[in-house]
Amino acid sequence: MNAEFIEALKELEKEKNISIDILLEAIEAALISAYKKNFGSSQNVRVEVNRDTGEIHVYNRRDIVSEVEDPRLEVSLEEARIIRPDYEAGDILETEVTPRTFGRIAAQTAKQVVVQRIREAERSNIYEEFVNRESDIVTGIVQRHEMKNVFIDLGKAEAVLMPTEQIAKEQYNQGDRIKAYIVEVKKTTKGPQILLSRTHPGLLKRLFELEVPEIHDGTVELKSVAREAGARSKIAVYSKHENVDPVGACVGPKGMRVQAIVNELRGEKIDIVKWSSDPAVFVENALSPAKVVSVEIDLNEKVARVVVPDYQLSLAIGKEGQNARLAAKLTSWKIDIKSESQAMGSAENMEME
Template sequence: MNEEFIGALKELVRDKGISEDLIFTTIDDALVVAYKKNYSNPGSPAQNVRVTMNRETGEFHVFAQKDVVETAYDHINEIGIDEAKGLNPKYQIGDVAEIEVTPKNFGRVAAQLAKQVVVQRIKEAERTIIYNEYVEKEYDIITGTVARKDKGNVFVDLGKIEGIITPSEQMSTDEYNFNEKYKLYIVEVKNGSKGAQVVVSRTHPGLVKRLFELEVPEIFDGVVEIKSIAREAGSRTKISVYSNEENIDPMGACVGPKGVRVQNVVNELKNEKIDIIKWSKIPEEFIANSLSPAKVISVEVHEEEKSAKVVVEDNQLSLAIGKEGQNVRLAAKLTGWKIDIKSQSQVE
């Protein structure tokens, strides 16, 4: 162990953003274990020792720690007061005397162990740093590059770490070709035995919300609020929006000039249809809006059952229900109300 190693160690500590004290303390602790394992007499009581490494030169010193007593009976852990004063006149009964017991070849053993400890500690610290960095991004959006596919999972390069898109988080309209870039929603960051595991999604409703935040400054600034999202990924999404400011049109803000804002979101989601709905605190109004693009004649709500009966014109019935019931299903999910749709002729 030499000054060159210490210099390299300190530089590494700076580059990795790891605490220097943590590294040196860990080395000292590991060296105590190494000394006891290699130099203690088998079967004898455990000796208290302190091992230090000079932070400038890299030299090692081992000190046996013994309690200063009137008369020593346990010569491994005790030292008589007379003998102690011979080492240092200041020692009193009850003090802990330190006697250097550094073995001749301890430097070689210590240097090898110190390097192992440093490598291990740096790996652990890097894992912690990466985990902390990505756990702060949980429920946020990130760009990932497709790295590989394995057993139905898609692995994406997120920069410092690989993320996983499980089959349930994959959109059927995505191809996930090698090197293809995707905007992804971070669903969960787990701290596993091998470091951080980042689960990302293309199907989560949160992805739509974050994409609109990127495209619509009014949402990012809090002027327009996304109240709820109902999504069938790859097919259709309904999003309800609201603004407290009367002079702001929340739907218009989301659509953008010539529809450019919503179109950017649609393009990112591989042509997933997006209905932007105006939210209302009046249930009848909100439910009627949620069935867009169908036009509604009337809505009758039953608060206790959280259900609504909706009447539409005959030619609007199939549009209100949607293909395979998708439109009414998403409307119910968006509003939180059970919706029963009838045509005008059915009611009559």
């Protein structure tokens, strides 16, 4: 321990963003343990590391009492007053007991403590950085696969893409650069565990925020997202400014903006619809690209009864009900779709009854 060691600690403080006081406090605590282990555990000692020179001093601390019961921990008032006349019972007498052979032990102990504290601080810094980025998007490089988990290198940390958060048809090859959504950051003994997702609706939302300046600056508002990852998604957008077309802003010139997002999601189809405060209009827009004849809203049951032309029924429902299902998720309304002939037949049956 010397001035060079203190300078090294100051460099670490700047490089690793760890306070030198924290490091020195940890070193002092470790040196106390090292001293007790080598020179007697029954003593009450204090270790002091000089902040300027790096010199170490060990002090034996004993309580000043009228009657001594344990001489290792206590000293009589008379004996203490020989050293300094103004001592009183209840004071603490400190005597320097720094051993000559303590330097090598101190150096080894200090090195171990510093290395450990650096690791802890780096893990803590990484955790703090990424926990503040939950619900955000990150770009990383695929490193390896383990038990169907895909590990992504984020530069400062490694994150995991679990099987449930992977898009079924996607292939994640080593070296691929991908964007993912931070679902959760956990603190563990081995450092922060960062959980990513490629299926979360938040990924689609954040991609549009990154790609569309009007969403980023608040001119266009992304109201809701419905997603079946890898297949198809719908988003509802709105603008308070009459001269701004929210759908056109998201599509971009020649479809460039939405195409960039489609490419990032490996071909996932995206429907962009205009949000409306009128549930009937919103439901009609959400069923796009199908044309709608009429929408009847039942506020009590929160059901939208939709009538479409006969030739548009399959388009409105979609393959395996996908279009209707996404529209229901997007609007938060139950949607009952019928063709014109079905609606007419139902009306005739009601009249007959």
